[in-house]
Amino acid sequence: MxxxxxxxxxxxxxxxxxxxxxxxxxxxxxxxxxxxxxxxxxxxxxxxxxxxxxxxxxxxxxxxxxxxxxxEFSIQSISKVLSFITACMDRGIAYVLQRVDVEPTGEAFNSIMHLEVKGHQRPFNPLVNSGAITTSSLLSGNTSDEKLEPLFQLMEKIIGRRPEIDIDVYVSERDTSMRNRAIGYYLLEEGYLESDLGVTLETYFKQCSINVxxxxxxxxxxxxxxxxxxxxxxxxxxxxxxxxxxxxxxxxxxxxxxxxxxxxxxxxxxxxxxxxxxxxxxxxxxxxxxxxxxxxxxxxxxxxxxxxxxxxxxxxxxxxxxxxxxxxxxx
Amino acid sequence: MxxxxxxxxxxxxxxxxxxxxxxxxxxxxxxxxxxxxxxxxxxxxxxxxxxxxxxxxxxxxxxxxxxxxxxEFSIQSISKVLSFITACMDRGIAYVLQRVDVEPTGEAFNSIMHLEVKGHQRPFNPLVNSGAITTSSLLSGNTSDEKLEPLFQLMEKIIGRRPEIDIDVYVSERDTSMRNRAIGYYLLEEGYLESDLGVTLETYFKQCSINVxxxxxxxxxxxxxxxxxxxxxxxxxxxxxxxxxxxxxxxxxxxxxxxxxxxxxxxxxxxxxxxxxxxxxxxxxxxxxxxxxxxxxxxxxxxxxxxxxxxxxxxxxxxxxxxxxxxxxxx
Amino acid sequence: MxxxxxxxxxxxxxxxxxxxxxxxxxxxxxxxxxxxxxxxxxxxxxxxxxxxxxxxxxxxxxxxxxxxxxxEFSIQSISKVLSFITACMDRGIAYVLQRVDVEPTGEAFNSIMHLEVKGHQRPFNPLVNSGAITTSSLLSGNTSDEKLEPLFQLMEKIIGRRPEIDIDVYVSERDTSMRNRAIGYYLLEEGYLESDLGVTLETYFKQCSINVxxxxxxxxxxxxxxxxxxxxxxxxxxxxxxxxxxxxxxxxxxxxxxxxxxxxxxxxxxxxxxxxxxxxxxxxxxxxxxxxxxxxxxxxxxxxxxxxxxxxxxxxxxxxxxxxxxxxxxx
Amino acid sequence: MxxxxxxxxxxxxxxxxxxxxxxxxxxxxxxxxxxxxxxxxxxxxxxxxxxxxxxxxxxxxxxxxxxxxxxEFSIQSISKVLSFITACMDRGIAYVLQRVDVEPTGEAFNSIMHLEVKGHQRPFNPLVNSGAITTSSLLSGNTSDEKLEPLFQLMEKIIGRRPEIDIDVYVSERDTSMRNRAIGYYLLEEGYLESDLGVTLETYFKQCSINVxxxxxxxxxxxxxxxxxxxxxxxxxxxxxxxxxxxxxxxxxxxxxxxxxxxxxxxxxxxxxxxxxxxxxxxxxxxxxxxxxxxxxxxxxxxxxxxxxxxxxxxxxxxxxxxxxxxxxxx
Missing domain, CATH: 3.40.710.10 (DD-peptidase/beta-lactamase superfamily)
Known part of the structure; x- marks a missing residue:
């Protein structure tokens, strides 16, 4: 002290x-x-x-x-900050915030119910899973690699080396995360996703698997x-x-x-x-x-x-x- | 510097x-x-x-x-900050935070449902009504005037005069705020209130009616x-x-x-x-x-x-x- | 046949x-x-x-x-059926059903949250507390005794004696049921109650306390x-x-x-x-x-x-x- | 009249x-x-x-x-009754009801939130989508055709001909029903599905597409x-x-x-x-x-x-x- x-x-x-x-x-x-x-x-x-x-x-x-x-450890949800930043740099703040709000929520990070209770409102913020998946969908590009390229470049500028994805983590995330798929389909139905759901989730799972x-x-x-x-x-x-x-x-x-x-x-x-x-x-x-x-x-x-x-x-x-x-x- | x-x-x-x-x-x-x-x-x-x-x-x-x-206008919800401060000064931070959390919520300020969904958990924070009413109940004293005295003294030290309650506003608040009574009875049942509900609500309505x-x-x-x-x-x-x-x-x-x-x-x-x-x-x-x-x-x-x-x-x-x-x- | x-x-x-x-x-x-x-x-x-x-x-x-x-035991929630029946006989089915729906709910009998989630919709049905309290408010009369008179008369016709209220039960219900008061104030704010809340709850607690x-x-x-x-x-x-x-x-x-x-x-x-x-x-x-x-x-x-x-x-x-x-x- | x-x-x-x-x-x-x-x-x-x-x-x-x-029109949600019946005939009532309850719900038929609010409880009943998808997963068989065979046989006994699936309806359902996929993944995570999710949803979409x-x-x-x-x-x-x-x-x-x-x-x-x-x-x-x-x-x-x-x-x-x-x- x-x-x-x-x-x-x-x-x-x-x-x-x-x-x-x-x-x-x-x-x-x-x-x-x-x-x-x-x-x-x-x-x-x-x-x-x-x-x-x-x-x-x-x-x-x-x-x-x-x-x-x-x-080295996988960056996991910390990537949501970087994904939000690159989405804003790519599409503009206004565009992103029309699709994801910036309000805190009392619900769990992997909640779907807030989307249902609020009724056709965008996800609460980019740091809960629904908002992060929406944000990943906003990144430009047709493949997850194209979408993540600006994030990789941003990280490289900061940390001085090109970051790498932990393939084991990525494969595990991709194959086990049923809740994120549930959220993804919900968002797709509500019209919040701007890219193919498969590509969006691949992007999201990859960004979570970056080693830092x-x-x-x-x-x-x-x-x-x-x-x-x-x-x-x-x-x-x-x-x-x-x-x-x-x-x-x-x-x-x-x-x-x-x-x-x-x-x-x-x-x-x-x-x-x-x-x-x-x-x-x-x-x-x-x-x-x-x-x-x-x-x-x-x-x-x-x-x-x-x-x-x-x-x-x-x-x-x-x-x-x-x-x-x-x-x-x-x- | x-x-x-x-x-x-x-x-x-x-x-x-x-x-x-x-x-x-x-x-x-x-x-x-x-x-x-x-x-x-x-x-x-x-x-x-x-x-x-x-x-x-x-x-x-x-x-x-x-x-x-x-x-001059009634202070309304801004009083929640002062009430929280005086409750902490009176009872200690730990005591207050055991009864009211400090987490933001995505629900409306006058929501009851978050209490029901979460099931027997303290109110989200002292700035939503459920948390503010709980906070008012924690203030020492048997009457609303006794409870508010420290808040009045604190304000007087800062603004240089003893604050006054707008009686018209107070009476209106007291007589119309059915939702706050609903919240109050819910909290009473859940065991969060530390003083008589009538006194607690009177305290709450009075603090909201202070002119500033x-x-x-x-x-x-x-x-x-x-x-x-x-x-x-x-x-x-x-x-x-x-x-x-x-x-x-x-x-x-x-x-x-x-x-x-x-x-x-x-x-x-x-x-x-x-x-x-x-x-x-x-x-x-x-x-x-x-x-x-x-x-x-x-x-x-x-x-x-x-x-x-x-x-x-x-x-x-x-x-x-x-x-x-x-x-x-x-x- | x-x-x-x-x-x-x-x-x-x-x-x-x-x-x-x-x-x-x-x-x-x-x-x-x-x-x-x-x-x-x-x-x-x-x-x-x-x-x-x-x-x-x-x-x-x-x-x-x-x-x-x-x-002999207090009739408790079974009275909700009789109260619904007398309200319909008194005010007409259409009038009652405009104020209380007849849909089952997956929520608990004493839930408030369904009112909040659904947003300004009448209570689900007359057999959950919110619907039963609303129903009691629809009964004609300025006092709880006036409101309950038709229910007493109906019961008397059926059971062959005028039913009696268990005063101990009534007093206990009245003095402990904070959740029902919470529900009552919520309904009052939403505009579903047709009589004074105090009289309404007195009616409700009395009807629950009838001995059978x-x-x-x-x-x-x-x-x-x-x-x-x-x-x-x-x-x-x-x-x-x-x-x-x-x-x-x-x-x-x-x-x-x-x-x-x-x-x-x-x-x-x-x-x-x-x-x-x-x-x-x-x-x-x-x-x-x-x-x-x-x-x-x-x-x-x-x-x-x-x-x-x-x-x-x-x-x-x-x-x-x-x-x-x-x-x-x-x- | x-x-x-x-x-x-x-x-x-x-x-x-x-x-x-x-x-x-x-x-x-x-x-x-x-x-x-x-x-x-x-x-x-x-x-x-x-x-x-x-x-x-x-x-x-x-x-x-x-x-x-x-x-001729597609049977849609009416198939949920038949699917429930064949699941009970196949697995026994007790087995089915351990996985799907029989309680009405006040939530919409395609609600996910009730699963989240209730927390790890089985779906409310077999006639809401979450319960119907769970029921389809309980049907024996490794493919959707194997799973639906008893339902087809039951219908044939009753209507006197083997029912047919409207392929156009099936393809449309399969390709558009994002909410049902969201529900499916949620159920999968919660452990309610007894067969592969893809097969389960195929079964569900096929049964809804039967012409009657x-x-x-x-x-x-x-x-x-x-x-x-x-x-x-x-x-x-x-x-x-x-x-x-x-x-x-x-x-x-x-x-x-x-x-x-x-x-x-x-x-x-x-x-x-x-x-x-x-x-x-x-x-x-x-x-x-x-x-x-x-x-x-x-x-x-x-x-x-x-x-x-x-x-x-x-x-x-x-x-x-x-x-x-x-x-x-x-x-």
Whole structure:
């Protein structure tokens, strides 16, 4: 719970932050007992529930890595943020938002009933499955590869390598996700899908199966923190108004049914996935103390033991502790 | 720790801002046609649909007033924020959040069905009616006056005078709000109410009937922006962790079924009421441009013509325009 | 056009039926373990869970009584049938059905959510609480006593004495039924109630608190079986088109969430109450076998141990056994 | 409106009934304006909205045909009754009812939300789509043809020829029914389907595409009226306990969201389909007047103009009129 008087430009300070983060990663690693690794497909089930890793990359170049940061894991629902961004870049914000709303919902992420209760209204937001599948359908292209090309290019610009799909994960997702097919056919009937359902679902399952590391997520978070501008090249990678909506969505809907609690207790835009990953964004803040990362940073977390809402048990605890120590909350 | 080189203390800058705001208030006043004044009680129905007023009070003391700022109007749902804050101050955050969650909901503000669908779960959040009534029941005291005393004292510290209840509004609310009674009895059966239902509803109707001005709302917003500290006396009026949850709730749930859109397009914590008031909070921001109010401000708006979600038509347009011009969004 | 060669008027046959029923009452009395006496008010909680009694009164005058037929118990939800009948006699079928539909619902008897999901539609039917409260509001009169007078007179004509309200039950119902008050206020807001809510609920609670015996229920059932005509005086007590709708409602909606199963496995119109009473109606049937009661009968059952749907555990078993033995099903 | 004293065995009586029915068919043919032919597939859209035909076949051999009885039309949802019957004959009632309940629901026939609200409970009944698809999955066989063979054989025994599938209808159903695929995948995920989803849906779409005439429906109705026994050969075609549940289901759930009203106003088991067909069953009744068809009959109706619930506008009016004239109601 210490803050105070850190000068991020000195090596000494970085060392201090590194030790601080290492200590808490060790501490929260031991608190994964209440969680459970996702087991609906084999690859996810293989994960070590006691893993915990975090990468923090600050706007000024500071990079902190701690714990199990070497793992590759499938991006899962975190891809919904990127898919929404590329759909907006491709079709325009107005076009996308006519087909998917940006309102939080109290229903489960895989709910169909809200579509039926509301009666012929677009899905609540792009971060629930109905909205994410609709968003995938909006991507240009006749095949899933064509549709995902802009997303791949965007990721490559940010993480410095072309991302790869985990074929085992993809095949498992494709062959087991009956609920997503149910949602897909419902959306098709309601007229929300703009591409063939088979291609749409293939796109959705592929985007969920992209492999990432905590470093990748931190780099993505940093670009979002930095209003869409690459922190080194200063290139505008994502238009700012799209970044803004993406961060707003992450804050209001990013952490499944615990989004409100995460906003209240942590207070930064974040999106989690069922593989245990969390992408978090710290916008620049004004604070009177000299705390780390006040000029903004991106954070990537991996901790595959999930709580009952589907979020990384240890990841949330770690983010909450750090955010409160360093006063990172937007609020 | 940079805030830009606008010096808000110079008369010239303030004059420029004043003229700018005046111009847009005039402009948006003429765009109230799509809205409709609330008509479920006589006092609200009397309001002039073309009214529009705004007060902005900055941390450094700048005060901007424009349009119809002289009106008194009932605070309505905006009181839910203050009631939540006083309940947390009175009973502790943990106690309150065991009885009311902080999750956004896709259901209407006056929904009962979410309680039935979810089955014996606490109300979604303190800003929907079921959560607000539960919150009012948590306030200490045997009478509505005893229960509201801390809220009155809090408001008095902020706005500089003891607030008054509009008796006509209170009597109308009390005598017409059948849905709130339905919600109240449902909550009573489910065991969420901690005080007599009659007293609870009386408390709720009274708190909704408190008269405020745009100045009052701006001053409240400024204290929330300033982490609960009075900007002049520097007294801690509200503990910071409570302020933080309150602002998070405003962002995720403050604008009825348009909360997600408001977060995406405006991006600041706000709470609206059916009388046409909006309480908005601008936390301090880091921006490289020289824009006004980057060190934080509170905003009060009054514009009684409402859109179909129940938010001030012109008020939202005005806030969106200003927030985008001055880059006030959190995201 | 008479069937069957059983002559129910002979002492020998009656004796045989009596022994048969006695045997099965004894048998099913021992099968009440899975049930539970209603415990939300003290008077109901006092009931002996092992009680089981039945009265069968045939059109031709045969009367069979077996088990605990001497008990008085509150009529509870069975009163909804009588209240619907008197409302139709008082206001006309068309008037009543414009305010309450006659459709079965998959929701619980005390659901509010169906009103919200369907959006400004009348309650599903007069046998769920929302429909029953609406029906009670339609009864003429300014007080609950005035409203219930026709119902009392109707019952008196059938059971031969003026029925009495169990004051303890009434007071308990009135003071504990928060859900019914919630429903009442919801209906009030939606505009379905035609009398003061307080008077309406008083009426509803009073009608539920009328004391009856299995004999009384059997006599009521017999009149319904006999198309509304008193079996002795041959007076038309209830118009036939109203009796028909009442029996249809009992078949489709009379046994709470087990109505469909009761229709499938027993196949006769029936209405149960939470005190353990069942009113059942056997219309005249054509059968080639020589079975008892083919010319129609009324049945009253009392067995206070309830299954999880709220129906008498032993009562349903007994009715199912008898109906199948004697081929009483409509189908 | 009075009839009476008809001796069905004389030619004169039959002639009188024929003329009576002819008159009312002509009359109700002109009352199809409020209806609309189903237009979701081309073949249904081709139907003449002013068509109306009826066949009544009595237990004693009387056959009445009137209006457009020569049309072949697809059986659509009426097949759900036959599929339920063959599934019960194949797997046993208990097995089937463990997977599909027999409770009416207030939700639409193509609802998914009830599955989500109730949470892992079997579909409400075999006459809503979720229950019918589940039922089709229970039929033995590895292909849709194998699965449907018993249904075809059952129909052949009753209607005297092997029924045929309308290929155009089948192809259209298969290619357009996205909602049914959504339901199918939902059921698959919940574990209710016992055969491959593709085969299950193929089976379901094929059974809906079987061509019938009003004569066929009347013959099926007669067998159901006659407790499953062929009226001429006296062979037991369907076990009686299955017939009983089928009739009970038709009465409580057979006419979509108007089932309760049909039970109240007409009072006989019936099942409608979107092609405008109605299968109705009149069990034998005891009445003091000598009215036609009191010993039971089957009725087939065709009238493709549908009301908003999906039932034949003119068909319902005609059935209601006849049932009331001849006192056919069960109640």
């Amino acid at each position: 210490v803050q105070g008087h850190v000068n991020l430009n000195t090596e000494k300070t970085e060392q201090w932050i590194q030790e601080y983060v290492d200590g808490w990663v060790e501490f929260f690693k031991k608190q994964t007992d209440t969680g459970k690794v996702a087991d609906y497909i084999p690859k996810l089930e293989e994960a070590d529930p006691n893993s915990l890793g975090i990468t923090i990359i600050g706007k000024k170049g500071t990079e902190i890595r701690s714990g199990d940061v070497e793992h 590391t905590t470093d990748d997520l931190a780099r993505i978070g940093l670009v979002l923190s930095n209003d869409g501008i690459h922190p080194e090249t200063e290139e505008i990678i994502i238009p700012r108004n799209i970044v803004r909506i993406a961060k707003s969505l992450m804050l209001t809907c990013g952490m499944y049914d615990a989004s409100g609690k995460f906003a209240s207790y942590v207070g930064i835009p974040a999106k989690s996935g069922v593989s245990g990953g969390i992408l978090a964004v710290v916008p620049p803040r004004v604070r009177e103390n000299e705390l780390p990362f006040l000029s903004g940073c991106g954070i990537g977390v991996f901790g595959p033991a999930l709580d009952k809402q589907g979020n990384s048990v240890a990841g949330i605890k770690l983010l909450r502790h750090i955010a409160n120590s360093w006063d990172l909350s937007l609020f | 940079v805030q830009g080189h606008v010096n808000l203390n110079t008369e010239k800058t303030e004059q420029w801002i004043q003229e700018y705001v005046d111009g847009w208030v005039e402009f948006f006043k003429k765009q109230t046609d799509t809205g409709k004044v609330a008509d479920y009680i006589p006092k609200l129905e009397e309001a002039d649909p073309n009214s529009l007023g705004i007060t902005i009070i900055g941390k450094k003391g700048t005060e901007i007033r424009s349009g119809d700022v002289e009106h 001005t745009t100045d009052d709302l701006a001053r409240i917003g400024l204290v929330l922006s300033n982490d609960g500290i009075h900007p002049e006396t520097e007294e801690i009026i509200i503990p910071r962790n409570i302020v933080r949850i309150a602002k998070s709730l405003m962002l995720t749930c403050g604008m009825y079924d348009a909360s997600g859109k408001f977060a995406s397009y405006v991006g600041i914590p706000a709470k609206s009421g059916v009388s046409g008031g909006i309480l908005a909070v601008v936390p301090p921001r880091v921006r490289e441009n020289e824009l006004p109010f980057l060190s934080g401000c509170g905003i009060g708006v009054f514009g009684p013509a409402l859109d179909k979600q129940g938010n001030s038509v012109a008020g939202i347009k005005l806030l969106r325009h200003i927030a985008n011009s001055w880059d006030l969004s959190l995201f | 008479v069937q069957g060669h059983v002559n129910l008027n002979t002492e020998k046959t009656e004796q045989w039926i009596q022994e048969y029923v006695d045997g099965w009452v004894e048998f099913f009395k021992k099968q009440t373990d899975t049930g539970k006496v209603a415990d939300y008010i003290p008077k109901l909680e006092e009931a002996d869970p092992n009680s089981l009694g039945i009265t069968i009164i045939g059109k031709k005058g045969t009367e069979i009584r077996s088990g605990d037929v001497e008990h 015996t299995t004999d009384d229920l059997a006599r009521i059932g017999l009149v319904l079986s006999n198309d509304g005509i008193h079996p002795e005086t041959e007076e038309i007590i209830i118009p036939r088109n109203i009796v028909r709708i009442a029996k249809s409602l009992m078949l489709t909606c009379g046994m709470y969430d087990a109505s469909g199963k009761f229709a499938s496995y027993v196949g006769i119109p029936a209405k149960s109450g939470v005190s353990g009473g069942i009113l059942a109606v056997v219309p005249p049937r054509v059968r080639e076998n020589e079975l008892p009661f083919l010319s129609g009968c009324g049945i009253g059952v009392f067995g206070p141990a309830l299954d999880k749907q709220g129906n008498s555990v032993a009562g349903i078993k007994l009715l199912r056994h008898i109906a199948n033995s004697w081929d009483l099903s409509l189908f | 009075v009839q009476g004293h008809v001796n069905l065995n004389t030619e004169k009586t039959e002639q009188w009934i024929q003329e009576y029915v002819d008159g009312w068919v002509e009359f109700f043919k002109k009352q199809t304006d409020t209806g609309k032919v189903a237009d979701y597939i081309p073949k249904l859209e081709e139907a003449d909205p002013n068509s109306l035909g009826i066949t009544i076949i009595g237990k004693k051999g009387t056959e009445i045909r009137s209006g457009d009885v020569e049309h 005439t009003t004569d066929d429906l009347a013959r099926i109705g007669l067998v159901l009226s006659n407790d499953g026994i062929h009226p001429e050969t006296e062979e037991i075609i369907i076990p009686r306990n299955i017939v009983r549940i089928a009739k009970s289901l038709m009465l409580t759930c057979g006419m979509y969201d108007a089932s309760g009203k049909f039970a109240s106003y007409v009072g006989i088991p019936a099942k409608s389909g979107v092609s405008g067909g109605i299968l109705a069953v009149v069990p034998p009744r005891v009445r003091e007047n000598e009215l036609p068809f009191l010993s039971g009959c089957g009725i087939g109706v065709f009238g493709p103009a549908l009301d908003k619930q999906g039932n034949s506008v003119a068909g319902i009016k005609l059935l209601r009129h006849i049932a009331n004239s001849w006192d056919l109601s069960l109640f």
